[in-house]
Amino acid sequence: QSVLTQPPSVSGAPGQRITISCTGNRSNIGAGFDVHWYQQLPGTAPKLLIYVNTNRRSGVPDRFSGSKSGTSASLAITGLQAEDEAHYYCQSYDSTLSGSVFGGGTKLTVL
Amino acid sequence: QLQLQESGPGLMKPSETLSLTCSVSGGSITTGNNYWAWIRQPPGRGLEWIGSLSYGGNTYYNPSLKSRVSSSLDTAKNQFSLTVTSVTAADTAVYFCARLCCDLRGDFDYWGQGALVTVSS
Numbered sequence: 316q317s318v319l320t321q322p323p324s325v326s327g328a329p330g331q332r333i334t335i336s337c338t339g340n341r342s343n344i345g346a347g348f349d350v351h352w353y354q355q356l357p358g359t360a361p362k363l364l365i366y367v368n369t370n371r372r373s374g375v376p377d378r379f380s381g382s383k384s385g386t387s388a389s390l391a392i393t394g395l396q397a398e399d400e401a402h403y404y405c406q407s408y409d410s411t412l413s414g415s416v417f418g419g420g421t422k423l424t425v426l
Numbered sequence: 427q428l429q430l431q432e433s434g435p436g437l438m439k440p441s442e443t444l445s446l447t448c449s450v451s452g453g454s455i456t457t458g459n460n461y462w463a464w465i466r467q468p469p470g471r472g473l474e475w476i477g478s479l480s481y482g483g484n485t486y487y488n489p490s491l492k493s494r495v496s497s498s499l500d501t502a503k504n505q506f507s508l509t510v511t512s513v514t515a516a517d518t519a520v521y522f523c524a525r526l527c528c529d530l531r532g533d534f535d536y537w538g539q540g541a542l543v544t545v546s547s
Contacts, residue, residue: 317472351533353473360522360537361473367533404473408531414486415463415475415526415534 318343319405319418326424332393335421337405338386343416345386348408352381352390355402355420364403365390392423400425428452430523432541440547444510448523448538455504456481461526463534464497464508466519474519478526479506486530513545 320338327333337350344350350368353361363372365381368388378393388407392399405418434446448462455462464476477487479497487495494511510517521541524534 348531349533353534360540361534362537363533363535366527366535372535406473406533412489414478414488414530417473417475420472 317419318409318412318416319407321403321405321418321421323419324422324424326426327395328426329395329397331395332391333395333423335390335403335405335423337388337390337418339407339416340386342411343407343409344383344388346410348410350381350383350388351406353404353406355404357401361404395425397425399423428525428536430525430536430538432521432523432538434521434541434543436543438513438543438545440514440545441512444508444513444517444543446508446521446523446541446543447505448507449503449505451504455499455506456501459528461528461530461532462499462506463524463526465522465524465534467522467540468519476508476521478530515545517543518545519543
């Protein structure tokens with residue numbers, strides 16, 4: 316079981332908006348540690364999308380955005396495209412484990 | 427552009443010791459604010475942080491693996507390595523090396539392509 320909790324799957328039609336939640340606790344997100352988001356296409360390494368809660372990495376479309384509040388964070392994707400179909404992971408730091416922690420991942424299906 | 431490349435044994439038997447190397451190009455592993463990490467992903471499952479090491483060689487490990495893992499820098503070759511002792515089938519995974527940006531609480535901004543390690547008798 317992952318320290319950070321994500322929904323196993325989400326889906327949306329092309330053009331729609333979806334959000335993926337990432338829930339932690341007071342030793343990670345709730346302690347103020349930053350949240351980062353990754354996209355993983357099948358058979359490839361994860362790619363950093365959003366860093367430090369809200370910052371898009373260079374080259375990432377502005378359809379992707381991140382937010383954080385309390386013990387949770389969210390990734391939003393607007394104007395869904397077929398190429399967005401992938402697994403998405405959140406990541407933060409945990410003071411109890413003294414290391415990085417990941418969410419279990421969310422599979423996005425574009426209908 | 428920083429590039430990372432893992433190399434490893436591929437297939438192993440239970441109880442053996444796994445050794446992986448990550449070769450870094452496009453930058454020095456000893457540059458300040460560079461931290462390096464190992465992350466693994468069992469087939470069909472999510473990501474698991476294994477451990478991180480600083481540009482000065484300090485190491486930090488996932489408590490669930492700490493008794494079996496070690497990592498170190500090879501500054502002469504601009505590489506860093508991971509050793510996992512007494513492997514079992516549960517250690518079967520794709521092993522990624524990555525750069526941990528800025529400090530231990532940061533993001534993983536550069537990744538290797540991954541090396542599949544299968545443990546089977």
